[in-house]
Amino acid sequence: MTRVKICGLMEEQHVKAASQADAIGFVFAPSKRRVSIERAQELSRLANNDMQRIGVFVNASYEEIEKAVKAVPLTMVQLHGDEPDELIQRIEVPVIQAFSIRTPDDVEKLNNSIADYILVDAPGTDYRGGSGHVFDWSLLENVNLDHSRLILAGGLNRDNVRAAISQTAPFMVDVSSGVETDGRKDEAKIQQFILQAKGDSMERTQEKTIDPVGFFGRYGGQFVPETLMKAVKELEAAYEDAKNDDEFQKEYHHYLSEYVGREQPLTFAARMTEAWGGPKIYLKREDLNHTGAHKVNNAIGQALLAQRMGKRKIVAETGAGQHGVATATICALFDLDCVVFMGEEDIKRQQLNVFRMKLLGARVESVTKGSGTLKDAVNEALRYWVTNVEDTHYLIGSALGPHPFPTMVRDFQSVIGKETKRQILDKEGRLPDAIVACVGGGSNAIGMFHPFVDDEKVRLIGAEAAGEGVDTERHAATLTKGSEGVLHGAMMKILQDDAGQVQEAHSISAGLDYPGIGPEHAHLADNGRVTYEAITDDEALASVIEMSRLEGIIPALESAHAIAQAKKQAQSMTADELLVICVSGRGDKDMATYAEKLEGLS
Amino acid sequence: MKRLAELKQAGHKAFVAYIMAGDGGIKKLGEQIQYLQERGVTAIEVGIPFSDPVADGPTIEAAGNRALDEGITLEKVLDEMQRFDFEVKVPLVIMTYLNPVIRFGAERFTQEAKKAGASGVIIPDLPFEHRQLIEPFAKQQELVLIQLVTLTTIDSRLEEILKEAQGFVYAVTVTGITGSRDELAEEVGAFTRKVRELSPVPVYAGFGISKESHVDMLRDDVDGFIVGSAIVQAFHEGRIEDIEPLIDAVTAPHSV
Numbered sequence: 001m002t003r004v005k006i007c008g009l010m011e012e013q014h015v016k017a018a019s020q021a022d023a024i025g026f027v028f029a030p031s032k033r034r035v036s037i038e039r040a041q042e043l044s045r046l047a048n049n050d051m052q053r054i055g056v057f058v059n060a061s062y063e064e065i066e067k068a069v070k071a072v073p074l075t076m077v078q079l080h081g082d083e084p085d086e087l088i089q090r091i092e093v094p095v096i097q098a099f100s101i102r103t104p105d106d107v108e109k110l111n112n113s114i115a116d117y118i119l120v121d122a123p124g125t126d127y128r129g130g131s132g133h134v135f136d137w138s139l140l141e142n143v144n145l146d147h148s149r150l151i152l153a154g155g156l157n158r159d160n161v162r163a164a165i166s167q168t169a170p171f172m173v174d175v176s177s178g179v180e181t182d183g184r185k186d187e188a189k190i191q192q193f194i195l196q197a198k199g200d201s202m203e204r205t206q207e208k209t210i211d212p213v214g215f216f217g218r219y220g221g222q223f224v225p226e227t228l229m230k231a232v233k234e235l236e237a238a239y240e241d242a243k244n245d246d247e248f249q250k251e252y253h254h255y256l257s258e259y260v261g262r263e264q265p266l267t268f269a270a271r272m273t274e275a276w277g278g279p280k281i282y283l284k285r286e287d288l289n290h291t292g293a294h295k296v297n298n299a300i301g302q303a304l305l306a307q308r309m310g311k312r313k314i315v316a317e318t319g320a321g322q323h324g325v326a327t328a329t330i331c332a333l334f335d336l337d338c339v340v341f342m343g344e345e346d347i348k349r350q351q352l353n354v355f356r357m358k359l360l361g362a363r364v365e366s367v368t369k370g371s372g373t374l375k376d377a378v379n380e381a382l383r384y385w386v387t388n389v390e391d392t393h394y395l396i397g398s399a400l401g402p403h404p405f406p407t408m409v410r411d412f413q414s415v416i417g418k419e420t421k422r423q424i425l426d427k428e429g430r431l432p433d434a435i436v437a438c439v440g441g442g443s444n445a446i447g448m449f450h451p452f453v454d455d456e457k458v459r460l461i462g463a464e465a466a467g468e469g470v471d472t473e474r475h476a477a478t479l480t481k482g483s484e485g486v487l488h489g490a491m492m493k494i495l496q497d498d499a500g501q502v503q504e505a506h507s508i509s510a511g512l513d514y515p516g517i518g519p520e521h522a523h524l525a526d527n528g529r530v531t532y533e534a535i536t537d538d539e540a541l542a543s544v545i546e547m548s549r550l551e552g553i554i555p556a557l558e559s560a561h562a563i564a565q566a567k568k569q570a571q572s573m574t575a576d577e578l579l580v581i582c583v584s585g586r587g588d589k590d591m592a593t594y595a596e597k598l599e600g601l602s
Numbered sequence: 603m604k605r606l607a608e609l610k611q612a613g614h615k616a617f618v619a620y621i622m623a624g625d626g627g628i629k630k631l632g633e634q635i636q637y638l639q640e641r642g643v644t645a646i647e648v649g650i651p652f653s654d655p656v657a658d659g660p661t662i663e664a665a666g667n668r669a670l671d672e673g674i675t676l677e678k679v680l681d682e683m684q685r686f687d688f689e690v691k692v693p694l695v696i697m698t699y700l701n702p703v704i705r706f707g708a709e710r711f712t713q714e715a716k717k718a719g720a721s722g723v724i725i726p727d728l729p730f731e732h733r734q735l736i737e738p739f740a741k742q743q744e745l746v747l748i749q750l751v752t753l754t755t756i757d758s759r760l761e762e763i764l765k766e767a768q769g770f771v772y773a774v775t776v777t778g779i780t781g782s783r784d785e786l787a788e789e790v791g792a793f794t795r796k797v798r799e800l801s802p803v804p805v806y807a808g809f810g811i812s813k814e815s816h817v818d819m820l821r822d823d824v825d826g827f828i829v830g831s832a833i834v835q836a837f838h839e840g841r842i843e844d845i846e847p848l849i850d851a852v853t854a855p856h857s858v
Contacts, residue, residue, distance in 0.1 A: 049704055049705070049707065073707075073710075075707075221731075221732055222729060222731060222732070223700055223727045223728065223729065223732065224727060224729065225656070225657040225726050225727055225750070225752075226726075226729060226730075226749075226750045226751060226752045226754075226755060226774065227657075227752040227753070227754050227774060227777055227778070228754075229729055229730075229754070229755070229759070230754040230755065230756055230759075231754070369663070370653070370654075375654070379654050379656050382656045383656055383659075383778075383779050386656070386657070386777070386778055386779055387777065387778035387779060389754060389777060390754070390777065484704070485701045485704060485705060486699075486700045486701045486704060486727065487654060487701065488654075488656075489727075494701075496701070496705065498675075498705070499675035499676060499677065499702060499705065499706075500652075500676070500701045500702035500703070500704065500705030500706065501652065501653040501670065501675075501702070502653045502654050502701070503653075
């Protein structure tokens with residue numbers, strides 16, 4: 001399959017739009033697309049790890065090139081000047097040498113290049129480094145040329161790239177001005193170009209959400225210590241078996257209706273609809289679940305599965321305490337031993353939930369390491385599981401962790417989206433135009449989104465926590481600011497530094513205060529099916545007040561992120577459209593925070 | 603790594619020391635390696651600090667946090683190793699979690715590790731199933747990717763892992779995380795005997811090994827011992843000489 005390089009990138013959103021490409025290019029030579037090494041470094045961080053990072057130079061010195069190679073770091077160097085062979089030889093990374101093609105004689109020069117790859121372009125006009133003009137591809141036909149080192153550039157765009165590939169069979173196609181509008185990169189054009197260049201093979205990988213070994217595209221897997229592999233494999237087999245067992249499904253749904261109180265209404269929010277002046281707003285009421293949030297849907301499913309596997313001890317982590325409470329509740333119901341790890345910072349923020357867990361008979365272990373929040377609680381829960389794996393089930397609370405957890409948690413939470421679909425069809429006779437849900441690890445959102453993923457007309461929007469702002473150090477906006485990495489058993493997107501150390505997240509909402517996003521969300525972000533936006537602490541708090549006063553529903557801080565995003569979304573929607581918000585939980589647990597932050601409110 | 607097989611042939615037991623690179627500052631790394639090789643250890647695992655070391659107990663986690671506070675990164679450790687001005691006489695094995703490697707780039711990591719004089723790599727959160735993320739690059743550089751087997755590794759999987767084992771096999775002797783313990787479980791002997799029968803390369807016991815009594819208990823069932831937390835803590839507290847009897851207990855000629 002022909003590879004794709006998007007060249008001349010200068011802005012974050014364009015690097016992200018190029019996530020399905022194979023290479024990105026930074027221009028260090030004088031050009032309107034020139035970037036500094038520092039800028040290239042920042043942009044490079046947003047790209048996937050196996051993305052080739054190519055630096056474009058014109059008659060630069062060896063020292064300049066090496067400096068950029070080391071600093072960014074670059075994986076290839078592209079030379080557009082009259083660089084001598086000695087220079088090409090000295091460069092440690094693979095080198096692409098560019099040639100302008102005018103006549104058949106020019107083609108002969110290509111074969112004399114000692115570079116690893118040769119890039120062919122039309123003769124430049126303003127400056128060297130490519131003109132965007134189309135050259136005559138037929139010059140490359142019927143000449144003796146090694147096409148496996150050929151990179152085709154010059155005047156490519158989404159409309160002609162397919163023809164260019166079939167005519168020249170290059171190793172890679174390179175585009176810059178062809179994916180721009182008014183001299184600036186255009187996200188839609190970038191994605192359409194890649195889709196055209198890669199053709200059907202990519203559509204196939206996008207449709208295939210998960211393969212047998214537990215990957216969503218490039219994300220997922222089972223990155224756990226060997227001691228846990230047996231338990232993870234056993235769980236995989238047990239879940240596969242249970243999923244297809246009608247009795248298990250019947251029992252799960254029995255508890256959902258008789259104990260949790262499902263199904264939950266899809267409430268028409270008349271006053272919010274009126275106040276926002278846009279689409280009709282519907283609220284999916286996960287706040288009405290027993291224990292106060294969506295977490296219990298998953299806790300019941302996994303607790304039933306644990307018993308099926310003969311395990312009567314449960315360990316769990318919790319952030320806001322909602323998953324801890326749900327787990328403690330279900331363990332009381334089924335008479336299972338329950339240990340919950342919770343960061344000491346969260347214990348302070350969520351004292352009510354700590355007390356609830358203790359009342360329900362669970363042991364709450366305070367985690368003082370790191371920032372004392374959800375990430376550290378997961379670490380301790382994993383260590384506890386490694387040590388007690390033979391008789392203990394790890395009841396993970398979000399769509400995270402090694403396979404099969406992300407799939408299993410999603411399936412147990414999909415009841416949210418399935419009900420919503422049925423309800424909106426009953427009420428409106430059609431699917432909604434947009435759905436918004438908050439994402440920390442991502443369990444309520446994936447449960448809501450999953451039944452709608454194939455309904456392409458339904459826009460799906462995840463609201464992540466921007467904390468004090470995505471440009472500050474204090475946020476939890478993994479999809480806006482994160483990059484690919486392995487944490488807690490899965491390849492996903494995480495907040496990390498240049499050395500691969502995971503960074504601490506910040507959000508006023510303990511449930512979103514996590515520096516990773518589940519593998520399926522990472523995949524849906526990459527392929528563009530779901531868009532993710534970041535909401536600040538202050539925006540979320542404003543939404544708490546707004547919804548409380550307009551609808552008489554006090555939402556959880558986590559859910560308030562979805563509400564704030566929905567309000568923005570509503571601005572660009574019309575009265576004949578439908579917008580669904582997943583209200584993942586109620587605000588009782590956040591009352592202390594509300595009291596403090598909203599003091600003086602009239 | 604060939605040396606390890608020869609040692610086994612000769613009937614001697616190996617002593618593998620784990621250190622946390624950069625605990626006490628990056629300059630300590632060379633000093634510690636020199637000290638340990640002078641004291642006769644067989645090989646040294648150079649640990650890379652990580653923010654979320656879920657396979658490690660409190661001792662190594664704390665050492666890792668101290669190293670992170672010193673600003674230690676995978677890159678700095680590999681750079682420092684490339685600058686060593688003394689002769690490294692024992693095999694060095696880089697022990698790191700996967701994420702720093704992914705971030706650094708798998709291919710670049712193996713290239714730099716080779717230049718740094720490493721012979722092998724251990725990645726505790728890279729299971730056998732996903733080894734292709736690293737192994738092809740390691741092979742190119744002739745670095746061995748050391749596999750771990752544990753008390754919970756089922757037999758069919760054990761055979762599969764051991765079939766491809768290179769360098770040595772890391773037999774994890776506790777169901778749990780790293781760190782010193784008073785007692786090892788009775789079943790450990792049977793486990794290491796089984797691993798040793800199947801393994802084409804030497805089998806070393808690690809996790810929880812901190813006492814001469816552990817060595818006595820497993821001496822006949824393994825080819826060597828890996829000691830981590832006890833050494834890390836001794837270096838940290840400036841009393842590394844306390845470890846010498848343990849090294850001697852393993853490496854001294856022993857009549858059975």
